[in-house]
Amino acid sequence: MQKNGYRIQFTSSRIKDLMYRTTFDPKKMDGDIILNLSLIDKKDLDDVLGIFKMVISSGLSVTPYVKIISEGESLGDLTIEKGKVGIGTVCSITIDGVLLKAGIPVNPKLGGVVQIRNGIPVRFTDVLTYVSTTVDPLEILMSQGITSVSEMLRTGSGKVLANLREAPMIARDEIESCLSDLLDAGFSGIMEVGEPNTRVLDVPIERDHLGIVVIGGTNPMAVVQEYGIDIDTSAMSRLISFKEMSRIEDLV
């Protein structure tokens, strides 16, 4: 009657796996990063690239790097079918992987929607914790019609995708040095680093920890969706060598 041995996997455990497998070294700009991958119709590619460029140059992405996979090309076990194009961005969990490799026990906690008012992040207005879901929170939140990333780009106020992780306050200096290495490597999407034992954008943080909020790597995809273009996104889909990524300016 029941499928013996079948157990469903929650997002938190998939994240831990990907963090462990990330080998990106921000100083060498080398190693594997985690990719969010979307499939779009080939005919939409120019529009989508235009949107990606606009969103990324406004700082609403983890890095300015993207990966284009043409029809017929493969990435691991995935081959892009005819008439489609794959477009990928760096997933923010890559940052957790880098922190982990520096020996910091970082814990990705939740994905959510952050309200921005006049360019300043104000608070999380909706959240989903990674331990509580088998579907990626940002994928869910994208489909709820509660983001307004394009409005944010136009007016400076709106709701964007972001995620939050906790790290022990004792590692604060090491965290700051890692984040500054990442910044030098083009990881500009770090939104907020909280004080220890202090709420970050209204979310309570565990005792003796601090919270770090990073822009969701799927914001460009959310804008494409807000524009009514068909896009099928799987966040945290796979690992890819950083060397295969290109800066968006070199593509458009």
Added chain:
Amino acid sequence: MMDPQIERKLIEIMRVIHESDKPIGARAIADELNNRGYDIGERAVRYHLRILDERGFTRKHGYAGRTLTELGEREMSDALIADRFGFVISRIEEMAYRTTYNPETNDGVVPVNISYFDKDDLEAVIDVISYTAHKGYMISPRVRIIEEDEELVSLPPGKIGIATVCSVAFDGLLLKAGIPVEPAYGGIFQIENSKPGRFLDLISYSGTSIDPIQIFMSRRTTSVLEVLEKGEGRILANMRQINSSAYDRAMEVIKNAEKAGLAGCFPPGEVDETLYGAPVETGKFGISIVGGINGICALEETGIKIKTNPVSTVMEYKTMTEI
């Protein structure tokens, strides 16, 4: 940033105004806040109301009291994320507590979902819901069509409503039998050969500020029509956990409910064992129940526009009729 203590009081005042069906004054607000465990007087409420007016969240209607502005309504749904983590589960608890239906006497109320649709679609709505319910993928084939405004239910213009029994009815029945049932997950469930297969996706009721069932509905991941026609496909289902000592009693409650036409529980799991792939805590067993709104999902799959407020209110079960 505003002092979190003041912020909390402001939001609590807004909630009281929101829940009142007419303008409400400072004294009545203070009384209600005292009921909810906030030690705050009428004068302090007036002070906070002035802040809310200044921010554009409330509007004064002479001596009658205040109502929320549209901006205020939006603020209430955005603020205090830490409080809203538990919001979904509190709502389920409240509805379970309010369930008074007794299958033996056929008296009492059950929680219902209310969906709204165009008058022209009535026939199709009845057809599809009846089909889904009689195939056993809803809680009950009994519904109530709401054609004009009633107490507790107000209709959008040009629309009619249909009340369907919500799966929280089982939480209510189990709770009233003294069983501490815990709503654990909402999910997408695979049906194979017209038999329960396994959960494909789960979202816990406690780790989210958005109702898991609402999430799955708007992601349009169900294929209820295919389940009805071919016996294969994806439906909405919930998962509950119950302490192992209550196993026999829980089975009795479910059996009695079935006699009264409340169905939709899949065969329960063993103690300490995963249930169709969903984790179960040690010392407990799981039961999964079909989503009360699978019929609504089926309608959406046909392309009919229908809007649903899950776990909206409670309704006398006797006043609902089989379709």
